[in-house]
Amino acid sequence: MTEPGESGPVGTGPAESTDGNAETAGAAAGVGAAVEPETPADVAALADRIVSEVEDVIVGKRDAVEHVLVTVLARGHLLVEDVPGVGKTTLAKSVARSIDGSFKRVQFTPDLLPSDVTGVNVFNRRTDEFDFQPGPVFANVVLGDEINRAPPKTQSALLEAMEENQVTTDGTTRDLPDPFCVIATQNDVEPGQTYELPVAEVDRFTKKIRLGYPDTEEEAAILGRLAGDHPIDAVEPVATIADVRRARAIVGEIEASEAVREYVARLAVYTRRNAKLGASPRGSLALIRASQARAALAGRGYVIPDDVQAEAPTVLSHRIRTESGGTDGADVVDDALDRIRVE
Structure with missing residues (x-):
C-alpha cells in the first residue's frame, strides 16, 4: 500500500x-x-x-x-x-x-x-x-x-x-x-x-x-x-x-505590535469601503504573516510599517474586485497605502 x-x-x-x-x-x-x-x-x-x-x-x-x-x-x-x-x-x-x-x-x-x-x-x-x-x-x-x-x-x-x-x-x-x-x-x-x-x-x-x-x-x-x-x-x-x-516557526514568533496590527486592519477596511469586494480577514492575516516573513528576511525580530507596505500590493490586490467588475485591485491598494497612516 x-x-x-x-x-x-x-x-x-x-x-x-x-x-x-x-x-x-x-x-x-x-x-x-x-x-x-x-x-x-x-x-x-x-x-x-x-x-x-x-x-x-x-x-x-x-x-x-x-x-x-x-x-x-x-x-x-x-x-x-x-x-x-x-x-x-x-x-x-x-x-x-x-x-x-x-x-x-x-x-x-x-x-x-x-x-x-x-x-x-x-x-x-x-x-x-x-x-x-x-x-x-x-x-x-x-x-x-x-x-x-x-x-x-x-x-x-x-x-x-x-x-x-x-x-x-x-x-x-x-x-x-x-x-x-x-x-x-x-x-x-x-x-x-x-x-x-x-x-x-x-x-x-x-x-x-x-x-x-x-x-x-x-x-x-x-x-x-x-x-x-x-x-x-x-x-x-x-x-x-x-x-x-x-x-x-521563528517567523511566526516575530513581533507585530498592536499599532502594526491596527494599521493592517485599517488598510483592509479601506479596501472594503472603496471596492465592490475588499480584502477578507484571511487577507489581513496573510498580510501580517507576509510582513513577519519580510522582517525575517531583513534579520529583524519585529515588523515595521515598511514591511507591511512592501507586502500589501502582492498580498491584497488580487483579493479585490472593483465596482466596474474588474479584478485588478492594485489602484485601490495604492490609494489605501497613500491615505492610511500608522497611528
Whole structure:
C-alpha cells in the first residue's frame, strides 16, 4: 500500500515528481551542515543562500524569488500570472530543489478530475480492500500549471488542501507534508480558452505576482546558460525541510505590535469601503504573516510599517474586485497605502 507523501502519479492525473525526503536526504548530502536557524538573522542567512542558489537559474528575478520565500515562510501559497515561457515552472522547481523538498507538478486541463489531484482509492484484489493512492498534492511544493485551464470543480479540489493542509477523500482525512506550498501559474493571454478562478480559491493564495519579460542583458544571459544542459540540473540543496520548518516557526514568533496590527486592519477596511469586494480577514492575516516573513528576511525580530507596505500590493490586490467588475485591485491598494497612516 502506498502511503500519502510517497512519490508517484495517481490515476490519470499528469504529475511530475522530484524526490526529496527532507531530513534523511538532506543529511546524507551534507545539506544540514549549516547551523539550524534560531534567530531572525539566521532566517535571513538561510534565505540568502536559497536566493543565491535559485538565481543561478532564474536570471534577474531576485524580487520574484524573495516573493516565493516570503510565501513559504508565511505558510502560504503563490499565484503567478503571466505569459508562457518566462520561467514560472523553473522558478518553482528551483526553489523546491534548493530546500531539498519533494516537488510535483499537475498540468491542469479541461478533462482533469479532482481525484487526479488529491488521490483515489484503488481496489486491491490481493487483499480485497481499497488502497489509497495519493495524488500529486502530497508534496512539499506543488506546481499547478495553468490552473485556470481546468473547470472550477477541479480547481476546488485544492481548497481544503490550501486552507487546512489536509485532504479528505471518501470520508478519510489525510495530512499533507509539512511544509506544503502550492505555486500555481495562470495563463492570462487566452481568456476565451480558460476559466475564471473562484473567489474562494483566489483568496487562499497569499500572494499574486508577475515575472515579466527579461531585459536585453538578462535574456542574453539566459540564452548563454541554456546553450548546454539546463542549469536547473545543477541546483543543489542549500537547506533542509527541517530548516524550513524551524524558519517558519521563528517567523511566526516575530513581533507585530498592536499599532502594526491596527494599521493592517485599517488598510483592509479601506479596501472594503472603496471596492465592490475588499480584502477578507484571511487577507489581513496573510498580510501580517507576509510582513513577519519580510522582517525575517531583513534579520529583524519585529515588523515595521515598511514591511507591511512592501507586502500589501502582492498580498491584497488580487483579493479585490472593483465596482466596474474588474479584478485588478492594485489602484485601490495604492490609494489605501497613500491615505492610511500608522497611528
